[in-house]
Amino acid sequence: DIVMTQTPLSLSVTPGQPASISCKSSQSLLHSDGKTYLYWYLQKPGQSPQLLIYEVSNRLSGVPDRFSGSGSGTDFILKVSRVEAEDVGLYYCMQSIQLPYTFGQGTKLEIK
């Protein structure tokens, strides 16, 4: 199975400041079809997870542009340019290049 490793596991950010979460996979997520099967989800407190970013860097419709994803191969980053109170929750990366789909452990974002 592909292991997804997120760092840090928690971070506390002042509103308006940036935040960054790293996700590393144990195997390359670049498929022969040219797509990289890396996704980011946010689970707000008490809610179901929601898809933020697909294929490394594409924001789902409605996701604020302060969220951005980057990376390639096995190393990926989710950045929040200016954290807002509504951004608190657990962030998960996920790979779906290979079964079983696997998630990172989750990164808890809190507001200072």
Next chain:
Amino acid sequence: EVQLVESGGGLVQPGRSLRLSCSASGFTFGDYVMSWVRQAPGKGLEWVGFIRSKVYGGTTEYAASVKGRFTISRDDFKSIAYLQMSSLKTEDTAVYYCTRDRLNDPDFDYWGQGTLVTVSS
């Protein structure tokens, strides 16, 4: 508006069975892969399995932890996906989410509210 509503969760003894349902609306159900993802209390997300659309044979895939015990099925006429769970173990205790895969992409763009399954004697 796309909606996914899970039902069927509850308290069940180890070794028993339970069937979860996911009622879908707001989209052409038969065109989409439907998946199940679970979250044990205080833990992270775990993919359980999915069922492909009939166009792709309606075949299923499962996580190793549930393979042979869980079965995913679908009724495209009723727009319902099912998760039949048998030989339940205490470690199957979790909130079970029904999800829709984005069309032609292996990710989950819509999630249900989840239903809690507690396996305990």
